Amino acid sequence: LTFLDNIKQPALILDERKCRSNIHRMVEKAQKQGLFFRPHFKTHQSKMIGEWFRGEGVTAITVSSVSMARYFAEAGWNDITIAFPLNILEKQEIDDLSKTISLNILVSSAKVLAGFDEIPLGVFIKIDCGYHRAGISVERFDEIEDILAFCRNSSALQFRGFLTHSGNTYQASTPQEVNLIHEHARNHMAGLKVRYLGTFPDLVISTGDTPSCSIAGDFTGISEIRPGNFVFYDLMQAMIGSCNPDDIAVALACPVVETHPDRNEVIIYGGAIHLSKESCLDRKGTPVFGQVVMLSESGWGEPLPDCFVKSLSQEHGVVYLPDRYTDYFKPGSIAGILPVHSCLTAQAMRGYSGLSGQLFDHI
Amino acid sequence: LTFLDNIKQPALILDERKCRSNIHRMVEKAQKQGLFFRPHFKTHQSKMIGEWFRGEGVTAITVSSVSMARYFAEAGWNDITIAFPLNILEKQEIDDLSKTISLNILVSSAKVLAGFDEIPLGVFIKIDCGYHRAGISVERFDEIEDILAFCRNSSALQFRGFLTHSGNTYQASTPQEVNLIHEHARNHMAGLKVRYLGTFPDLVISTGDTPSCSIAGDFTGISEIRPGNFVFYDLMQAMIGSCNPDDIAVALACPVVETHPDRNEVIIYGGAIHLSKESCLDRKGTPVFGQVVMLSESGWGEPLPDCFVKSLSQEHGVVYLPDRYTDYFKPGSIAGILPVHSCLTAQAMRGYSGLSGQLFDHI
Numbered sequence: 001l002t003f004l005d006n007i008k009q010p011a012l013i014l015d016e017r018k019c020r021s022n023i024h025r026m027v028e029k030a031q032k033q034g035l036f037f038r039p040h041f042k043t044h045q046s047k048m049i050g051e052w053f054r055g056e057g058v059t060a061i062t063v064s065s066v067s068m069a070r071y072f073a074e075a076g077w078n079d080i081t082i083a084f085p086l087n088i089l090e091k092q093e094i095d096d097l098s099k100t101i102s103l104n105i106l107v108s109s110a111k112v113l114a115g116f117d118e119i120p121l122g123v124f125i126k127i128d129c130g131y132h133r134a135g136i137s138v139e140r141f142d143e144i145e146d147i148l149a150f151c152r153n154s155s156a157l158q159f160r161g162f163l164t165h166s167g168n169t170y171q172a173s174t175p176q177e178v179n180l181i182h183e184h185a186r187n188h189m190a191g192l193k194v195r196y197l198g199t200f201p202d203l204v205i206s207t208g209d210t211p212s213c214s215i216a217g218d219f220t221g222i223s224e225i226r227p228g229n230f231v232f233y234d235l236m237q238a239m240i241g242s243c244n245p246d247d248i249a250v251a252l253a254c255p256v257v258e259t260h261p262d263r264n265e266v267i268i269y270g271g272a273i274h275l276s277k278e279s280c281l282d283r284k285g286t287p288v289f290g291q292v293v294m295l296s297e298s299g300w301g302e303p304l305p306d307c308f309v310k311s312l313s314q315e316h317g318v319v320y321l322p323d324r325y326t327d328y329f330k331p332g333s334i335a336g337i338l339p340v341h342s343c344l345t346a347q348a349m350r351g352y353s354g355l356s357g358q359l360f361d362h363i
Numbered sequence: 364l365t366f367l368d369n370i371k372q373p374a375l376i377l378d379e380r381k382c383r384s385n386i387h388r389m390v391e392k393a394q395k396q397g398l399f400f401r402p403h404f405k406t407h408q409s410k411m412i413g414e415w416f417r418g419e420g421v422t423a424i425t426v427s428s429v430s431m432a433r434y435f436a437e438a439g440w441n442d443i444t445i446a447f448p449l450n451i452l453e454k455q456e457i458d459d460l461s462k463t464i465s466l467n468i469l470v471s472s473a474k475v476l477a478g479f480d481e482i483p484l485g486v487f488i489k490i491d492c493g494y495h496r497a498g499i500s501v502e503r504f505d506e507i508e509d510i511l512a513f514c515r516n517s518s519a520l521q522f523r524g525f526l527t528h529s530g531n532t533y534q535a536s537t538p539q540e541v542n543l544i545h546e547h548a549r550n551h552m553a554g555l556k557v558r559y560l561g562t563f564p565d566l567v568i569s570t571g572d573t574p575s576c577s578i579a580g581d582f583t584g585i586s587e588i589r590p591g592n593f594v595f596y597d598l599m600q601a602m603i604g605s606c607n608p609d610d611i612a613v614a615l616a617c618p619v620v621e622t623h624p625d626r627n628e629v630i631i632y633g634g635a636i637h638l639s640k641e642s643c644l645d646r647k648g649t650p651v652f653g654q655v656v657m658l659s660e661s662g663w664g665e666p667l668p669d670c671f672v673k674s675l676s677q678e679h680g681v682v683y684l685p686d687r688y689t690d691y692f693k694p695g696s697i698a699g700i701l702p703v704h705s706c707l708t709a710q711a712m713r714g715y716s717g718l719s720g721q722l723f724d725h726i
Binding site for chain 2: 007008009042064065066067084085086087088089090093108109111112132133134167255257258259263267269272273276277278311313314315316318331332334343344347348
């Protein structure tokens with residue numbers, strides 16, 4: 001009997017070896033580059049997987065919500081950055097948490113800090129280097145100074161440094177493009193470092209996206225990295241060039257429920273509520289919601305060429321298979337699907353099964 | 364104090380009055396058209412909302428998984444169709460459930476029934492009238508006959524009828540297009556009825572999609588409808604013309620965390636893990652992940668013109684607001700977001716808050 005014999009419904013399979021190897025590789029890279037490693041735990045959201053990081057010497061983490069911070073604080077993590085714009089409605093929860101751990105928040109305006117001046121928090125200023133989601137534009141020194149002034153006037157708030165997230169690397173299609181975005185952000189952040197290091201000798205310059213952290217080779221001026229997705233990687237990262245397809249550490253196991261050989265399709269039990277509705281374009285420009293792997297007791301290998309999830313509804317997935325693969329997928333067999341965006345798939349599934357059938361938690 | 368004062372994180376707000384009115388309207392339409400009403404419960408997945416259907420006289424339901432069937436069987440529903448291709452890996456679970464309630468399954472091949480011939484189940488044959496997801500093409504009488512023969516040879520399996528789902532109406536952009544797809548399916552299904560009614564006088568002809576059930580006026584030849592999404596509706600349905608925007612019964616309440624007046628954007632705490640990554644094109648062809656409403660203690664009104672969610676990441680949403688609305692949304696205020704696809708938003712949120720702050724369950 002293998003883990004496959006227990007699967008009756010969609011299950012997110014975790015290859016522990018690949019996952020630990022992804023963690024180890026990033027830990028080594030951070031060490032080699034002299035970077036403080038504060039991995040983002042929003043991708044796995046698992047206390048058990050968190051322990052694999054601890055085993056590699058990791059002591060500080062990043063999360064994306066107050067509730068995620070609380071969850072990992074309960075698991076013994078006592079140095080946490082909430083890398084999401086300060087939500088002032090959660091003041092009480094942040095206050096409570098600040099009494100038990102070393103907690104950093106993220107702001108891009110002094111105004112939101114009103115009412116927080118007596119809470120012992122580390123403060124990162126979010127800088128927008130071109131992604132244009134959250135943060136202060138890098139040249140708006142007036143806004144930066146307002147926040148620094150607010151922190152100076154508070155006995156509890158401690159300015160820690162500048163933090164950016166180049167999420168625009170997710171739209172890159174080559175490592176070269178990732179490097180260009182990374183270099184652009186790095187230069188901007190290095191400029192802030194030069195400007196403020198005199199006043200703040202412990203100034204942290206923090207960057208984060210998985211593509212840059214996986215691909216880039218020059219981190220001069222940066223002191224901390226916060227990648228998260230690399231723990232599992234996914235098809236989007238493989239297409240960008242952040243990883244090899246073989247590094248992807250999770251696959252959704254999906255029972256096959258119908259075959260349509262006339263149109264080279266099979267229907268799987270596995271839909272948008274399992275994989276998420278995230279898609280990406282493959283090399284031919286076709287929208288893809290997942291790629292197909294053959295599952296065995298030892299896990300899975302490379303994606304089967306030209307086999308992909310072409311559409312998703314709530315519980316159904318439609319998988320395209322060239323003729324040579326149709327015999328492998330019949331009602332009752334189980335297809336493995338590599339997710340386009342593992343953070344969203346993990347969130348949808350809320351739990352993992354290991355290759356020995358053991359279960360791993362998710363918030 | 365209103366329900367709004369308790370919101371600190373994204374919460375899915377349910378307007379009970381709108382929801383009950385959507386249910387009542389569809390019950391009335393089914394009665395007027397002489398149709399058996401077997402609503403799909405996959406959208407709300409709530410025992411409590413299920414009771415509102417019971418209050419309208421509903422006695423039989425549709426679900427999309429064995430686990431959903433079990434959940435509603437526990438809530439006292441004893442006549443359930445699992446409108447998803449039979450997953451033979453769940454044979455034991457189906458067998459168990461068949462002993463406690465009247466259970467119908469869906470098949471499009473006789474082969475999958477091997478091993479099920481001693482389980483007391485109603486059998487629907489899934490017909491593909493043009494959606495090309497699951498089901499037998501309407502003209503493949505050989506495949507239909509194989510299933511009928513299998514049921515005839517089983518003392519436990521009872522052929523119930525033909526079932527179709529015109530999911531292609533979700534791609535329609537006008538009520539006229541919906542009607543064309545509905546008429547096409549209805550004619551096909553009526554043909555099957557004519558062919559088989561002599562042999563099976565209790566033959567059920569079952570159709571289901573919310574656009575057809577909301578818009579179409581002619582159900583001749585159809586005996587049962589199974590819409591689900593109508594319980595909440597959503598932006599996609601409003602754009603198709605299945606409902607008015609004012610009928611949408613759920614809105615995601617999202618704390619505003621940043622403002623960017625220079626680009627007419629605010630950042631909300633509310634991302635792909637709350638709304639789902641489903642998008643649709645608005646009348647101008649812009650991809651939209653949600654539309655903005657003003658929340659008050661009595662709920663919300665029409666979507667604010669030209670205010671929409673332009674992108675989503677894991678927890679962040681980026682909302683575009685024309686100048687005249689920017690003053691209403693500041694850090695600490697709460698924006699209401701009408702979802703593009705309420706089934707996926709409900710699944711992501713797994714619970715509802717009523718306008719009086721009461722909580723409603725989700726599986």
